[in-house]
Each structure stands twice: as structure tokens, then as C-alpha cells.
Amino acid sequence: xxxxxxxxxxxxxxxxxxxxxxxxxxxxxxxxxxxxxxxxxxxxxxxxxxxxxxxxxxxxxxxxxxxxxxxxxxxxxxxxxxxxxxxxxxxxxxxxxxxxxxxxxxxxxxxxxxxxxxxxxxxxxxxxxxxxxxxxxxxxxxxxxxxxxxxxxxxxxxxxxxxxxxxxxxxxxxxxxxxxxxxxxxxxxxxxxxxxxxxxxxxxxxxxxxxxxxxxxxxxxxxxxxxxxxxxxxxxxxxxxxxxxxxxxxxxxxxxxxxxxxxxxxxxxxxxxxxxxxxxxxxxxxxxxxxxxxxxxxxxxxxxxxxxxxxxxxxxxxxxxxxxxxxxxxxxxxxxxxxxxxxxxxxxxxxxxxxxxxxxxxxxxxxxxxxxxxxxxxxxxxxxxxxxxxxxxxxxxxxxxxxxxxxxxxxxxxxxxxxxxxxxxxxxxxxxxxxxxxxxxxxxxxxxxxxxxxxxxxxxxxxxxxxxxxxxxxxxxxxxxxxxxxxxxxxxxxxxxxxxxxxxxxxxxxxxxxxxxxxxxxxxxxxxxxxxxxxxxxxxxxxxxxxxxxxxxxxxxxxxxxxxxxxxxxxxxxxxxxxxxxxxxxxxxxxxxxxxxxxxxxxxxxxxxxxxxxxxxxxxxxxxxxxxxxxxxxxxxxxxxxxxxxxxxxxxxxxxxxxxxxxxxxxxxxxxxxxxxxxxxxxxxxxxxxxxxxxxxxxxxxxxxxxxxxxxxxxxxxxxxxxxxxxxxxxxxxxxxxxxxxxxxxxxxxxxxxxxxxxxxxxxxxxxxxxxxxxxxxxxxxxxxxxxxxxxxxxxxxxxxxxxxxxxxxxxxxxxxxxxxxxxxxxxxxxxxxxxxxxxxxxxxxxxxxxxxxxxxxxxxxxxxxxxxxx
Numbered sequence: 001x002x003x004x005x006x007x008x009x010x011x012x013x014x015x016x017x018x019x020x021x022x023x024x025x026x027x028x029x030x031x032x033x034x035x036x037x038x039x040x041x042x043x044x045x046x047x048x049x050x051x052x053x054x055x056x057x058x059x060x061x062x063x064x065x066x067x068x069x070x071x072x073x074x075x076x077x078x079x080x081x082x083x084x085x086x087x088x089x090x091x092x093x094x095x096x097x098x099x100x101x102x103x104x105x106x107x108x109x110x111x112x113x114x115x116x117x118x119x120x121x122x123x124x125x126x127x128x129x130x131x132x133x134x135x136x137x138x139x140x141x142x143x144x145x146x147x148x149x150x151x152x153x154x155x156x157x158x159x160x161x162x163x164x165x166x167x168x169x170x171x172x173x174x175x176x177x178x179x180x181x182x183x184x185x186x187x188x189x190x191x192x193x194x195x196x197x198x199x200x201x202x203x204x205x206x207x208x209x210x211x212x213x214x215x216x217x218x219x220x221x222x223x224x225x226x227x228x229x230x231x232x233x234x235x236x237x238x239x240x241x242x243x244x245x246x247x248x249x250x251x252x253x254x255x256x257x258x259x260x261x262x263x264x265x266x267x268x269x270x271x272x273x274x275x276x277x278x279x280x281x282x283x284x285x286x287x288x289x290x291x292x293x294x295x296x297x298x299x300x301x302x303x304x305x306x307x308x309x310x311x312x313x314x315x316x317x318x319x320x321x322x323x324x325x326x327x328x329x330x331x332x333x334x335x336x337x338x339x340x341x342x343x344x345x346x347x348x349x350x351x352x353x354x355x356x357x358x359x360x361x362x363x364x365x366x367x368x369x370x371x372x373x374x375x376x377x378x379x380x381x382x383x384x385x386x387x388x389x390x391x392x393x394x395x396x397x398x399x400x401x402x403x404x405x406x407x408x409x410x411x412x413x414x415x416x417x418x419x420x421x422x423x424x425x426x427x428x429x430x431x432x433x434x435x436x437x438x439x440x441x442x443x444x445x446x447x448x449x450x451x452x453x454x455x456x457x458x459x460x461x462x463x464x465x466x467x468x469x470x471x472x473x474x475x476x477x478x479x480x481x482x483x484x485x486x487x488x489x490x491x492x493x494x495x496x497x498x499x500x501x502x503x504x505x506x507x508x509x510x511x512x513x514x515x516x517x518x519x520x521x522x523x524x525x526x527x528x529x530x531x532x533x534x535x536x537x538x539x540x541x542x543x544x545x546x547x548x549x550x551x552x553x554x555x556x557x558x559x560x561x562x563x564x565x566x567x568x569x570x571x572x573x574x575x576x577x578x579x580x581x582x583x584x585x586x587x588x589x590x591x592x593x594x595x596x597x598x599x600x601x602x603x604x605x606x607x608x609x610x611x612x613x614x615x616x617x618x619x620x621x622x623x624x625x626x627x628x629x630x631x632x633x634x635x636x637x638x639x640x641x642x643x644x645x646x647x648x649x650x651x652x653x654x655x656x657x658x659x660x661x662x663x664x665x666x667x668x669x670x671x672x673x674x675x676x677x678x679x680x681x682x683x684x685x686x687x688x689x690x691x692x693x694x695x696x697x698x699x700x701x702x703x704x705x706x707x708x709x710x711x712x713x714x715x716x717x718x719x720x721x722x723x724x725x726x727x728x729x730x731x732x733x734x735x736x737x738x739x740x741x742x743x744x745x746x747x748x749x750x751x752x753x754x755x756x757x758x759x760x761x762x763x764x765x766x767x768x769x770x771x772x773x774x775x776x777x778x779x780x781x782x783x784x785x786x787x788x789x790x791x792x793x794x795x796x797x798x799x800x801x802x803x804x805x806x807x808x809x810x811x812x813x814x815x816x817x818x819x820x821x822x823x824x825x826x827x828x829x830x831x832x833x834x835x836x837x838x839x840x841x842x843x844x845x846x847x848x849x850x851x852x853x854x855x856x857x858x859x860x861x862x863x864x865x866x867x868x869x870x871x
Contacts, residue, residue, distance in 0.1 A: 011113035013093055015124045100201040101188075106131060109198065118205060119167040130183075130201055137163055140181070147185040151199055156186040160206070180210045233309070233330030239323055241268040250330055255302035273300040278379035279355065282387035285317035285324075293387075297355055297375070299330070307332065360460040363444075365453040366416045368396045368408070380437075380462060384430065396458055400427045400439070408439070415443035415456035426463070436467045468633070497853035500528045502764030505856035509771070528853070549588050549688070551711055554619050554641060555580050561595055565602045565617075573612030574605075581620035587641050587708040589688040597681045601645040601704050604678070608649030608702065618644040627707065635691045639710040646703040652696040660694065750867055751775045751792070755785045755801035755813065756829070765800070768856045769863065782808025786816060794821050798867055800850075800859075803830035814847065825866050829854070 092099050098115035102108055111127050121127045134140040143159035150157040159182075166179045181203060188198040227234060233250030237243050244263040251258050254271065269277050276297030285291035292314040298306040310331045316324035354361065360377035362370050370390050378387065381399045389398075396412075397405045404427035414422050422441045429435035440459040504525040511518045558578060566576055598617070605615050620642050628637035652660065661682040685692045689709050696702035752774045756762035759780070766776045777792070779785035782805055789796055799817065803810040814826050827848040850862045 011093060013110060013112045014116045014121060014127050015108055015111045016089075095202075098201075098203040100130065100203070102129070102199050102201070104197060104199070115203070118203060130203070133167055134161075137161070139163075143183055147183060151185055151187045154187055156184070158182060158184040166205075179205060179207045182206045233332075235271070235328055235330075237268055237326045237328070238264070239325060243267060243271070253301075253307060253330075253332065254299060271299050273298040273306045273356075276355065276375060278375040278382070280311075280313060281382070282378045283313055283315050284386060284388060285315050287317050287321040288319040290314055290316050362396065362458045362460070363454050364396045364412070364456050364458055366412065366455040368412055369393045370396055371454055377460065380460060399430070399437075399460070400425070401430050404428075408441070411439075411441040412456055415441055418443045418445055434464065435462065436464045437461065438463050496760075497528050499758070499760035499764050501525065501853055501855045502761070502768055502859075504528065505768065509856075549590055551586050551588050551713075552591060552594070553584060553586055554643060554708075555584050557591065557594065558598070558617060558619065558643075561598055564599070565615075568599070568603060569606045569615065572606055572609070574609050575612075575614050577614060577616045579616065579618040581618075581641075583621070584619055585621055585639065585641050585710040586713075587688075588711040589690070589708060590684070593684045594688070597684050597706070598643075598645070600678070600681050605645060605647035605649060605702070608647055608651075613648035613701070616644070616646045618642075618646065621710075622707070630693075630705075632691065632693050635693075635707060640690075640707040641710060643706040643708070644703055645706075646701060648701040651698040651700055652694065652702055653698055657694065657696065749773060749775070750797040750863075751777070751795060752863060753777045753779065753785060753788060753796045753799045753801075755779045755782065755799060755805070755810070757781060757802060757805040761802075765859060768859060772860050772863075774863070781805050782810070782813035782816075785813055789817065789821075794824075796821075796824065798825040798827065798863060800827045800829060800863065803828055825869070827862055827866055 092110065092112050095112060096114055098118040099110070099112045100108065100115050101110035106129060108127060108129060111121075111124075116122060116127060119128060119133060130144060134144045140161040140163060143161045146159055147157050160180060161183070162178055162180050164178050184202040184204075186200050188200055228248040230247065230249055233247060233253055235243055235246040235250060242264045243266045246256070246258070246261065246266075248258060250256075251261070268280060272280065276295075276299070279295050279297055283291060283293045283295075292312060295311040295313055297309065297311065299309050301307055312329040312331075313326065314328070315326040318324050355375040357374065358376065360374065360380045362373045362377050364370055370385070370393075373385075373390055378385070384399050385394050397408055400408055404425055407425045407427075411422050411425060420443070422443070425439040425441070427437050427439065429437065438461050440461075442457045442459070444454050444456060504521055507521050508518070508525070511521060558580070562576070562578060569576060602615065602617075609615070622640045622642050624637045624639055627635065627640050660678050662679065682692060685706055685708075691707045693705050693707075694702060695705070752769055754762055754765050754769070754776055756765065756778070757780050762778050762780065766778050769776045777788050777796070779788050782801070785799070785801065786808075799813075801810045801813055808816075810828055810830070814828075817824055817826070825848075826846070827850055829850045829852060848862060848866045850858065854862075
């Protein structure tokens with residue numbers, strides 16, 4: 001062997017020049033000095049004075065006495081202490097590895113016996129330096145070169161190399177073939193300095209160690225090969241379910257390519273189909289223990305098909321109860337059931353069906369104890385019931401809210417009586433009121449031998465999304481109903497306000513500013529106009545107001561409004577920040593109405609921050625994917641332009657969030673708000689084809705998000721003129737078109753047919769137009785209007801008609817008149833939006849439009865402008 005046995009005693013080194021050379025030189029020098037001194041005294045004795053000789057001898061005697069006394073008390077040491085030196089030399093001499101010490105020039109200072117035995121040297125003259133020994137092989141020479149450079153940089157190192165034959169042809173226990181060696185090196189500096197003076201080399205024959213490693217790797221490779229090609233599948237997973245190892249058998253079953261598999265690249269969830277993961281996760285061990293369960297489930301092949309398997313799943317748990325690593329053995333059900341007959345196969349098929357059904361199922365006894373569950377049940381109620389809880393007799397009432405538990409007790413009592421029709425039970429999640437479940441209880445008529453105590457089967461379905469849709473539908477229906485009511489009220493108010501405005505205008509024409517009644521008449525008109533504003537807000541909420549949509553760039557709109565908003569919040573310690581999106585897409589909406597939306601939201605945000613705060617207006621483009629990510633109910637996933645108005649105010653409580661868009665709902669004090677602001681905002685946004693959604697947290701602020709569809713310009717068709725008339729439709733809205741101030745609205749002789757079912761409005765309009773010089777005929781319905789036109793032989797210049805009337809409405813009247821008199825001019829008067837009835841008219845229908853309520857001047861301007869248009 002190349003290394004000394006553990007029981008070997010200390011052996012003399014082959015070379016040791018570390019201490020003897022220095023000590024011998026000092027002794028020789030001391031002897032020479034004494035001899036020279038004695039010879040000098042004898043030679044010069046005759047010429048020296050006897051007293052001088054005696055003095056010198058006295059001095060030498062005193063030095064000798066001082067040296068002897070110092071030696072006795074240990075102050076001076078003749079020889080260095082031998083304990084540490086002996087220990088160090090003993091360690092080096094008996095070390096089983098070859099030890100070689102050289103100076104910085106490569107000269108050998110020390111070589112122990114093991115070095116000689118390793119290199120084949122038997123005496124000092126045969127000891128060779130490492131450079132001589134290792135230069136014969138490129139591999140060993142490279143190792144020596146690296147270590148030498150490391151020593152010059154004052155660092156330690158080690159290298160391993162292989163030689164085809166051992167050093168010096170030495171025969172060892174491993175034979176004379178290829179040998180492996182490990183070479184270590186470190187520098188040794190003298191005490192008190194950092195400069196290395198000696199290099200310590202340690203060389204070891206590790207051939208046997210390498211052979212042991214190769215033998216171990218072969219055994220490990222054989223074990224892995226056995227495991228890989230075992231007739232069963234196997235995988236191991238970490239704490240989070242990440243798979244560290246999967247054998248070739250399972251990979252072949254699942255169609256996986258092991259060449260591309262890396263540890264941690266897959267998880268158990270990637271291999272298990274359906275709800276099988278819930279079954280696996282349900283296996284939980286007690287802290288510091290292991291637990292093994294047999295499970296029947298389906299695994300997922302790479303092509304998406306299912307593989308029915310039987311699992312033996314073992315999971316560990318750490319001492320603190322956290323899930324640990326798991327080991328799983330897999331058997332295909334076909335193989336496991338091959339010897340059990342048709343009954344076992346049927347049982348396997350039932351287990352597969354039971355665990356893969358989309359409905360949570362649990363069997364319970366008469367007291368409500370859960371006997372068995374399927375995988376979806378454990379997944380649906382994973383935070384309430386675990387597999388261990390089921391094994392310990394958990395109650396079914398655990399998964400119901402406390403208020404609904406008596407209903408479950410009554411249903412179980414009915415099941416014990418084997419009643420057939422048991423009403424389903426709706427319940428909230430015990431710990432999360434936002435989640436809703438529906439439970440169906442069916443009685444077990446024929447108990448099986450396997451579970452004789454089974455009394456009922458409980459089916460559970462989560463209906464959270466269905467409840468949310470029902471709530472949304474109810475809210476939408478309520479808003480539509482309120483909108484319909486508001487629109488009807490606004491229509492009637494418009495008729496009343498129109499009569500008031502026309503009558504006040506008529507009286508103002510007859511009164512002088514100096515009259516006592518003039519101020520009262522002006523107050524009546526002013527309040528009527530204020531009421532008209534409220535009516536327009538109601539119409540905005542009901543989405544029946546008149547909009548003049550235009551293609552807008554919201555960057556310009558918000559930029560123009562910024563100064564106005566800053567004035568509105570001045571003096572309130574509210575800071576305004578506007579974040580403009582880049583390259584905003586155009587949108588199509590009414591400019592003035594959208595400005596009202598932004599102003600209303602900013603004013604509400606200001607009022608929500610009485611102590612000051614931050615108001616932010618933000619715009620940006622949203623792709624269809626980004627819109628879909630919001631997951632707002634009812635909003636399609638298409639390209640939108642988003643406008644956000646955010647504040648850091650008091651926020652909106654959840655209990656009133658669903659009411660904020662309802663008309664006349666306000667949280668402000670009496671007299672400080674009508675409750676129509678947000679209702680108007682909601683109506684304008686909806687009528688523009690957009691969506692608005694609020695998000696709020698009490699104490700942190702509120703954000704209103706407005707989404708308007710991106711406007712993509714359509715290619716306009718070419719307008720072909722036939723006999724001077726346009727073939728395309730050309731509705732001609734009139735109001736609020738204003739005639740120039742210098743044009744006199746009187747003196748235009750024309751015949752006007754005024755059609756209005758509200759007598760006060762009709763009478764007032766007739767009187768007003770007659771004061772302007774028109775000949776006015778009046779009718780209370782569409783049928784009556786047709787009769788008047790027939791009596792007048794069609795000599796009517798213009799028809800001014802209400803839209804909503806009994807017997808025949810305005811659009812129907814227009815259609816009938818155009819059949820006989822296609823060029824007769826027509827103006828619709830309505831409190832509703834123009835597009836509310838225009839869609840029911842032919843595409844080529846030409847008409848004017850005047851929204852209610854209107855004043856005398858607006859009516860006169862509308863008639864004047866329509867009569868002035870060319871056919």
C-alpha cells in the first residue's frame with residue numbers, strides 16, 4: 001500500500017534539513033571563537049599586563065556565572081524547547097500521505113517516509129522533487145503548474161490527476177495500472193513576516209477512493225435503471241408540488257419526453273386530470289410524521305387524454321406542520337383490475353365518475369356526519385373540511401352558514417323519513433359572505449352493505465356567479481324602470497313648462513320693464529328655466545335627451561376644462577393632477593354633455609375631500625385584452641378609451657354603492673343637492689354607448705372609470721344628386737339654431753299646421769306664431785291633422801308636430817303626409833331625444849327637430865329656419 005496503516009509508528013524521514021544544519025553551524029562557530037580567544041591569551045600573555053589579564057578573566061567569569069544562573073532559571077535556553085517541535089515532527093513523520101517541504105527555489109527541505117514509499121525512494125539520494133516526478137505527464141504537469149501559480153499568489157489549492165503507471169513503478173494494492181493522485185499545496189511564512197519561505201506539498205494516492213466512487217455510481221445507475229423501468233410508475237415531488245423525479249415507465253404512460261424534463265419544471269397539477277388534485281392535496285400528515293393513502297383518479301396524458309390510475313401516495317409533514325416532500329407509486333387501473341373481474345372494473349369506473357363529476361357530493365348519516373366525499377367537494381370546501389376532518393366524523397353543517405343550518409337539519413330529518421321531494425337550501429359561505437352555494441338533499445332508499453348508516457346524499461353547487469348575475473339583472477331592471485318613470489315624468493313636465501314659457505313670453509311682450517308685474521313675469525320665466533334644467537337631468541338619466549354627438553379627442557376636451565376645474569376647487573386645498581394618455585383614440589359623444597359629466601364628477605370629488613386631498617384625471621387607450629382584464633359585468637371586450645376621475649376623499653360605503661346612480665338619491669344635506677348629478681352622468685355615458693364603474697374604499701377615496709368605445713371613421717358613401725335632390729338621408733335638426741339678430745322673424749306669410757295633444761301648449765304656440773304673422777291651423781292629433789290638410793287641399797307650408805300623441809303619433813303622421821306631399825316641410829317637437837324616434841323613420845326622411853321645453857323665440861327661429869331651407 002502507498003499509505004501507512006493507522007497502527008504504524010513514527011518512521012524516520014528520508015530528508016530533514018530543517019533544524020540540524022543551523023544548530024551544528026552555531027556550535028562550530030562557538031567552538032572556533034573559544035579556541036581563538038584561548039590562543040590569543042596564551043600568545044599575547046607575555047606582552048599583556050598581568051592586571052589586564054586578571055581583569056579579562058574576571059569579566060569572563062562574571063559572564064559565565066550570569067549565563068549559568070540564567071540557564072538554571074530558564075531565562076536563557078541552550079537548546080530550543082523540544083515539545084512543540086517534537087509534536088510537529090511526529091505528525092509529519094507519521095502522516096500517511098506523502099509530505100514534502102521545499103524552499104522557494106524548489107530545494108527539498110523535508111520528505112517523510114510516506115513520500116519515499118509513494119515515489120519509490122528508499123534513501124535520501126533517491127528522493128526526487130515533484131517537478132521531476134510530475135513533468136513526465138501532461139496532466140500531472142498541468143496540475144503542478146496551477147498549484148505553483150497559486151502558491152505565488154499566497155493561496156492554497158488542490159488538484160487531482162491520473163497517471164498511467166504509479167510513481168517509480170511502485171507496485172501497490174491496486175496493481176500497476178492507472179493511478180489517481182490528489183496533490184495539495186500551501187505556503188508557510190516565517191513568524192513576523194508575510195513573505196512565504198517554505199512550500200508544503202501533500203500528495204495522496206486516491207486510486208482506491210476513485211474505484212469506490214465508480215463502484216457507487218454504477219450501483220446508483222443500476223438502481224435508477226431498475227426504478228426507471230419498473231412495471232409501475234413513480235414520481236417524487238417537493239413541498240409546493242413541484243416534481244423532482246419521474247421514472248421512465250410513468251413518462252411513457254403519459255407520453256412525456258424525459259430528455260426535456262428538468263427537476264421542478266412540472267407540478268403535480270400538470271399530471272392530474274379533473275379534480276384529482278383535490279384528492280392528493282387532501283392527504284395531510286400530522287406534524288413530524290408520514291401518511292400514506294391509496295387514491296383512484298385520472299392522470300392527464302400529453303395528448304390531453306385521461307389515464308385511469310391507482311395511486312399510493314405518501315406525504316411527509318415537517319415538525320411545524322408544513323407540508324413536506326411526497327413520494328407516489330402509480331398503477332394503471334387496467335393492470336390492477338385485471339385479476340379482480342368485472343365487479344372491480346365497475347367499481348373503478350364508478351370511482352372515476354364519482355371524482356370527476358362537476359358537482360360536489362357527500363354522503364351523510366342520519367345525524368349529518370360526513371361519511372364519504374368526492375374530489376370536487378374537498379376542493380369546493382377546502383377551507384372548511386379536510387380529508388382528516390371527514391375521517392374524524394365532520395358534520396355537514398360545517399359548510400353552511402349558521403342561519404341555514406336548521407334548514408339542513410330539517411332536510412336530513414325528511415331524508416331519514418325517505419321523503420322524495422326535499423327543497424334545496426341556499427346558503428352563504430360561513431367565512432365569506434360573497435360566496436353562495438345551493439345544496440340538494442336526496443334520501444337514500446336502499447342502504448348498501450358497505451355503508452348501512454348512510455341516510456342521505458348531499459349535492460352542492462356554487463352559485464356565486466349566478467347570484468351576481470341575478471343582482472346585476474335586478475339592478476338593471478330597477479334602473480330601467482326608474483329611467484322609464486323619469487322619462488315619462490319629464491315628458492309631462494316638458495309640456496307644462498312649455499306652456500308656462502310661452503305664456504310668460506306672451507305677457508312679457510305686452511308688458512314694459514317699468515310695470516310692477518314685469519319682475520314677477522321674469523321670475524316666473526327664470527324658475528321655469530331652472531325647472532327645465534332638472535327635467536333635462538331626468539332625461540339624461542333616462543337616456544332620452546337630445547345629444548349632438550361629435551368626434552372628439554379627449555386630450556383636447558380635458559385640456560380645455562382644466563382651468564374651469566381648477567377654479568371650482570380653488571381654496572379647498574385640493575390638488576389637481578391630469579395624466580394624459582399618449583395618442584388617444586377619437587371617441588364620438590356630445591361635447592357639452594361630456595363636459596357636464598367631468599365637471600359633475602370633479603365637483604363630487606371636491607365635496608368628498610373637505611380637508612383637502614388629491615384629485616386625479618387620467619386618460620389612456622385600452623386594448624380589448626386590457627378591457628377584458630377588468631372583468632366588469634356587461635362590458636364587451638373591445639377597444640376603449642378610459643377616463644378615470646380619482647380622489648382621496650372619504651369614500652363610498654358598500655351599502656349605498658348600488659344606489660349612487662339612482663335619481664334623487666343623495667347623501668348631502670337638505671338643500672345642498674338634488675340627487676340628479678350622478679344619475680345624469682350615468683345616463684349621458686350610457687347614451688353615448690359607454691360604461692361607467694365606480695370603485696371605492698371608505699377612508700381612502702373613490703375612482704370613477706368611464707369607458708367610451710373607440711370611434712373608427714366609416715367610409716362615407718358618395719352622394720348622388722337626382723334632379724337637384726340628394727338621394728341620401730338628411731335629417732335637419734334646427735334647435736337651437738339661432739337666426740341672426742338683424743333678421744326680423746315677423747312678416748313671413750306662411751301657413752303653419754300646429755299638431756299638439758296638450759291644449760295649453762297648442763294654444764300658446766298658436767298665439768305666439770300668429771303674433772309673428774303666420775297663419776296657424778291647430779290639430780289635437782295626427783288624424784285631425786290629416787283632415788285639416790285635406791280640407792286645405794295641401795296648402796300648408798310647414799307642419800309643427802309633437803311626437804307622442806294619441807291615435808297617431810308624429811312619425812306616423814310624417815309618413816302619411818309624405819305619401820301625398822313629399823316636399824312638405826316638417827318639424828318634430830319632443831321632450832325625448834331625436835334618435836328615440838328617428839330610427840323608426842325612412843332613411844331619406846327630412847325633418848327639423850325642436851326639443852321641449854322651448855320659448856317663443858326658439859319656436860319662431862325653428863319655423864323661420866326650416867322655411868328658409870331649400871327643398
